[in-house]
Amino acid sequence: MADPARAFALSEHRCRCDALQAGMALAGMDALLLTTAADIFYVTGFLTRFWESPARPWFVVVPAKGNPVAVIPSIGADLMGQTWISDIRTWDAPDPSDDGVSLLAATLCDLVLAEGAIGTPMGLETQLRMALSDYMALTARIAPRRMVDATDVVQRVREVKSEAEVAKIRAACAVADRTFARVPEFAGLGRPLDAVFRDFQRVLLEEGADWVSYTAGGAGQGGYGDVISPATAQPLARGDVLMLDTGAVRDGYFCDFDRNYAIGAVAADTARAHAALYVATDLALETLRPGMTAADVHRILCDGLCANGATPGGGRLGHGLGVTLTEWPSFTPKDRSVLRAGMVLTLEPGVEIAPGRILVHEENIVLREDGPELLSARAPAELPVLE
Amino acid sequence: MADPARAFALSEHRCRCDALQAGMALAGMDALLLTTAADIFYVTGFLTRFWESPARPWFVVVPAKGNPVAVIPSIGADLMGQTWISDIRTWDAPDPSDDGVSLLAATLCDLVLAEGAIGTPMGLETQLRMALSDYMALTARIAPRRMVDATDVVQRVREVKSEAEVAKIRAACAVADRTFARVPEFAGLGRPLDAVFRDFQRVLLEEGADWVSYTAGGAGQGGYGDVISPATAQPLARGDVLMLDTGAVRDGYFCDFDRNYAIGAVAADTARAHAALYVATDLALETLRPGMTAADVHRILCDGLCANGATPGGGRLGHGLGVTLTEWPSFTPKDRSVLRAGMVLTLEPGVEIAPGRILVHEENIVLREDGPELLSARAPAELPVLE
Numbered sequence: 226m227a228d229p230a231r232a233f234a235l236s237e238h239r240c241r242c243d244a245l246q247a248g249m250a251l252a253g254m255d256a257l258l259l260t261t262a263a264d265i266f267y268v269t270g271f272l273t274r275f276w277e278s279p280a281r282p283w284f285v286v287v288p289a290k291g292n293p294v295a296v297i298p299s300i301g302a303d304l305m306g307q308t309w310i311s312d313i314r315t316w317d318a319p320d321p322s323d324d325g326v327s328l329l330a331a332t333l334c335d336l337v338l339a340e341g342a343i344g345t346p347m348g349l350e351t352q353l354r355m356a357l358s359d360y361m362a363l364t365a366r367i368a369p370r371r372m373v374d375a376t377d378v379v380q381r382v383r384e385v386k387s388e389a390e391v392a393k394i395r396a397a398c399a400v401a402d403r404t405f406a407r408v409p410e411f412a413g414l415g416r417p418l419d420a421v422f423r424d425f426q427r428v429l430l431e432e433g434a435d436w437v438s439y440t441a442g443g444a445g446q447g448g449y450g451d452v453i454s455p456a457t458a459q460p461l462a463r464g465d466v467l468m469l470d471t472g473a474v475r476d477g478y479f480c481d482f483d484r485n486y487a488i489g490a491v492a493a494d495t496a497r498a499h500a501a502l503y504v505a506t507d508l509a510l511e512t513l514r515p516g517m518t519a520a521d522v523h524r525i526l527c528d529g530l531c532a533n534g535a536t537p538g539g540g541r542l543g544h545g546l547g548v549t550l551t552e553w554p555s556f557t558p559k560d561r562s563v564l565r566a567g568m569v570l571t572l573e574p575g576v577e578i579a580p581g582r583i584l585v586h587e588e589n590i591v592l593r594e595d596g597p598e599l600l601s602a603r604a605p606a607e608l609p610v611l612e
Numbered sequence: 613m614a615d616p617a618r619a620f621a622l623s624e625h626r627c628r629c630d631a632l633q634a635g636m637a638l639a640g641m642d643a644l645l646l647t648t649a650a651d652i653f654y655v656t657g658f659l660t661r662f663w664e665s666p667a668r669p670w671f672v673v674v675p676a677k678g679n680p681v682a683v684i685p686s687i688g689a690d691l692m693g694q695t696w697i698s699d700i701r702t703w704d705a706p707d708p709s710d711d712g713v714s715l716l717a718a719t720l721c722d723l724v725l726a727e728g729a730i731g732t733p734m735g736l737e738t739q740l741r742m743a744l745s746d747y748m749a750l751t752a753r754i755a756p757r758r759m760v761d762a763t764d765v766v767q768r769v770r771e772v773k774s775e776a777e778v779a780k781i782r783a784a785c786a787v788a789d790r791t792f793a794r795v796p797e798f799a800g801l802g803r804p805l806d807a808v809f810r811d812f813q814r815v816l817l818e819e820g821a822d823w824v825s826y827t828a829g830g831a832g833q834g835g836y837g838d839v840i841s842p843a844t845a846q847p848l849a850r851g852d853v854l855m856l857d858t859g860a861v862r863d864g865y866f867c868d869f870d871r872n873y874a875i876g877a878v879a880a881d882t883a884r885a886h887a888a889l890y891v892a893t894d895l896a897l898e899t900l901r902p903g904m905t906a907a908d909v910h911r912i913l914c915d916g917l918c919a920n921g922a923t924p925g926g927g928r929l930g931h932g933l934g935v936t937l938t939e940w941p942s943f944t945p946k947d948r949s950v951l952r953a954g955m956v957l958t959l960e961p962g963v964e965i966a967p968g969r970i971l972v973h974e975e976n977i978v979l980r981e982d983g984p985e986l987l988s989a990r991a992p993a994e995l996p997v998l999e
Binding site: 307544 | 659709740821
């Protein structure tokens with residue numbers, strides 16, 4: 226049973242539903258079909274690691290008015306019954322002859338008139354979590370009702386966090402803060418990187434993570450090569466920079482930030498790169514405001530790095546954060562999304578010290594009317610040295 | 613960098629690719645488009661937790677002849693470059709104007725003649741991991757080439773494990789075996805369930821899991837209510853049965869089995885239910901053979917439970933296992949999939965002792981010509997009692 230003390234108040238879920246329905250009305254949608262763990266958790270509070278199994282699809286339908294309807298495998302009925310959702314329709318999944326398609330089609334036909342439009346997220350950074358052939362069959366079964374793109378409707382609501390959500394993300398960040406403070410216990414000269422990765426996850430659990438959905442990192446002389454590889458058994462060597470990054474989860478909300486550590490000694494160019502990252506992040510912490518675009522944040526961070534003699538790394542320099550490890554927007558030159566108060570964001574500038582040698586710095590913030598409020602404890606201004 | 617000592621030999625990847633291409637030829641497919649972490653890892657060896665971020669799509673195209681082509685975000689180029697894939701085409705993702713669609717369309721048009729068919733998995737237990745609107749745009753861009761369902765092509769190859777894969781799953785099972793042996797260290801009378809869940813994950817890491825993608829469980833008087841809920845802070849009480857279940861990952865391969873523990877004392881009906889589960893599992897371990905169907909396994913387990921006075925639980929009673937926590941087939945009355953030698957499977961009988969009070973037992977096996985070989989150490993015949 227989900228711990229009531231750790232769930233959201235009913236009013237929070239009603240607010241979310243009202244906001245979605247307001248967006249649907251503006252967009253001319255008569256229902257919203259949700260299929261992903263994140264969207265379904267957001268609307269209903271249904272939280273389980275069972276999504277790890279790709280076997281079964283799960284559906285929640287938000288009608289134009291009234292409460293959401295769950296159309297789910299029967300194995301989830303008990304847990305969904307503990308949320309605020311009361312209309313729960315189930316089938317025995319997986320069913321090779323009809324894996325919920327008839328039940329979902331009937332539900333949509335119940336809730337939406339024949340000329341109606343049903344939204345589901347189809348755009349950037351979204352996925353449809355159901356078999357494609359089932360989706361095709363569904364669209365035929367519900368005709369003349371039509372499916373339309375609901376990316377904007379969902380993202381404009383989810384991207385602005387309530388204070389209750391900010392508190393959850395702050396708690397996840399605090400787990401990582403306490404863990405990063407304990408890195409000297411398990412990382413140092415001669416320690417194999419894969420052992421460090423395991424201990425990092427162990428301590429995240431000890432410090433209160435419910436589970437650790439994401440860890441990444443790297444280590445290399447004066448900087449690392451990339452930040453997405455699994456760890457090898459290579460021992461940490463004098464002159465390495467070790468980076469550890471985590472998406473630890475508490476109550477269904479993620480943190481996502483990293484910390485860097487020098488092993489034994491810091492090369493001069495590494496120290497300069499780290500200082501530039503620090504100053505560029507400070508600049509963003511001072512200047513970000515609602516109304517700026519994601520591209521503006523990219524430019525501010527790049528300008529801050531260049532002004533301090535560093536070469537910005539490629540790729541995005543931060544992103545949204547919340548119910549998933551990464552959310553929109555993306556701090557790239559092409560993303561014109563407008564920042565809004567209540568957005569939880571990562572500032573993630575990277576520099577290329579030399580080809581194949583990078584350094585990445587990351588903090589988590591909530592954007593307020595008067596600027597960023599840190600959710601992660603600010604990284605130390607100088608690279609800590611581990612022996 | 614991925615640890616070469618823990619990766620597969622090139623010959624293994626070539627075999628997998630050859631097998632897919634043989635299936636494609638039989639099905640009349642001119643290319644195969646893969647989008648999920650599991651399918652892409654299977655073909656290329658590309659292993660990263662970065663899939664946790666929903667921001668970016670990743671693509672691998674297997675042509676009718678020749679080596680696979682990766683069409684991926686540039687952030688993955690280094691890691692993909694360490695696999696056997698040499699044709700790696702990248703774009704800077706996420707890109708709101710064109711998130712890889714043009715590059716993927718150009719690649720498919722390079723590799724497939726205009727009248728050709730491109731397969732991608734669309735059926736039961738599959739998902740398309742890219743934005744739906746991008747998929748629609750892609751199908752228009754590659755016309756008159758057409759997309760067809762490749763579920764069978766992919767599943768018939770992936771479901772039969774090589775000896776190298778069996779060794780990986782055996783190693784993951786051994787991690788869980790060692791962890792279950794240590795459960796008395798951290799579970800017992802008065803211990804809160806959420807603390808037990810955390811310690812369970814901690815010990816899985818200590819015993820060699822690279823990461824813990826899935827844990828589940830339950831606790832209740834004489835049996836538990838469901839098996840997919842997060843843990844609460846409820847302390848374990850005398851008469852509870854505690855169940856812990858894990859999908860721990862090593863080298864990208866999962867185990868998936870559970871163990872039950874009685875707290876302080878065992879009720880008579882619980883002991884009978886456990887005995888029935890044990891005998892039914894033994895029956896399946898003795899009688900399963902290649903050529904049987906998934907529905908046959910369901911019947912064997914149900915018959916074994918009923919013959920011992922137990923009521924089979926609803927839902928499936930086991931499934932495939934490997935690169936994901938669960939794979940097809942499903943042991944249900946409706947699944948007519950034929951079992952083949954080399955399949956790795958879970959036997960997962962459940963009984964309902966009373967409404968809302970169940971007991972679930974699980975083992976992992978590889979099916980050989982002469983029957984199952986256990987990959988998990990067989991559970992104890994009697995419920996272990998923790999004080």
